[in-house]
Amino acid sequence: MADDPQSTPATGPEGDRQGEPATGSGAPAPGTESDKTTEPTGDQAEAVKAAELRAAQAEAEAARLRRSNAAQKGTDLDALRAEVREEFTAQLVRAEVRAAAAGKLRDASDALALLDLSALAGPGGEIDGKAVSAALDELIKAKPYLAAESGQAGAWGDVGAGPRDTAEPEPSTPYERLRRAYSD
Structure with a gap:
C-alpha cells in the first residue's frame, strides 16, 4: 500500500494520521472533557510568561559569558x-x-x-x-x-669475557702467530 498514489505521507495505509490513535481504539475523542488541559489564567499566565522571559534572558547571559570567557582565556598570557x-x-x-x-x-x-x-x-x-x-x-x-640490593656483583657473575689483566704481546709476524696457535 506504500506505492498507492492516494496514500500521502501524512496518512498511513488505513487513512489515519500517523502517530495519532484511531478513534475506535478507546482513546478519547478530540473536544471531550478529558482532552482539555488546564491553562493558567490571569495573574498565573503573566507569571509564567515573566518566568519564561527571565529564563531566556539568563540563557542569553550565560551564552554571552561563555563566549567572553573563551575569548579571554586564549589571550591571558x-x-x-x-x-x-x-x-x-x-x-x-x-x-x-x-x-x-x-x-x-x-x-x-x-x-x-x-x-x-x-x-x-x-x-x-x-x-x-x-x-x-x-x-x-x-x-x-x-x-x-x-631498597636496591647491595653487595652483589651481578646476577650472572664473571663469564670470562672482556679484557684480560695479563695480555700476551702481539706476535710480530704471521709465522709467529701460527706457531702460538698450534703449539701446546
Whole structure:
C-alpha cells in the first residue's frame, strides 16, 4: 500500500494520521472533557510568561559569558605562562626523583608513585635535591623492601669475557702467530 498514489505521507495505509490513535481504539475523542488541559489564567499566565522571559534572558547571559570567557582565556598570557611553568616544574621533579631513586630503589617508578612530588619543588620552581634525598631515605625506612640490593656483583657473575689483566704481546709476524696457535 506504500506505492498507492492516494496514500500521502501524512496518512498511513488505513487513512489515519500517523502517530495519532484511531478513534475506535478507546482513546478519547478530540473536544471531550478529558482532552482539555488546564491553562493558567490571569495573574498565573503573566507569571509564567515573566518566568519564561527571565529564563531566556539568563540563557542569553550565560551564552554571552561563555563566549567572553573563551575569548579571554586564549589571550591571558600570564595564566598560560603559569600553567606551562607548573607542568614543566612537575616534569622536572619527576625526572629528579627518578634520577635520585635509580641507585637507591629497585624500581625508580615506585618513588614516583609513593612520594608527594608537589612538596619537593619550591614556589619558584626550584627543586631541592636535599629534600628529594631525604624523601627517598624516609621511603626506604618506611618500606625497606623497595631498597636496591647491595653487595652483589651481578646476577650472572664473571663469564670470562672482556679484557684480560695479563695480555700476551702481539706476535710480530704471521709465522709467529701460527706457531702460538698450534703449539701446546
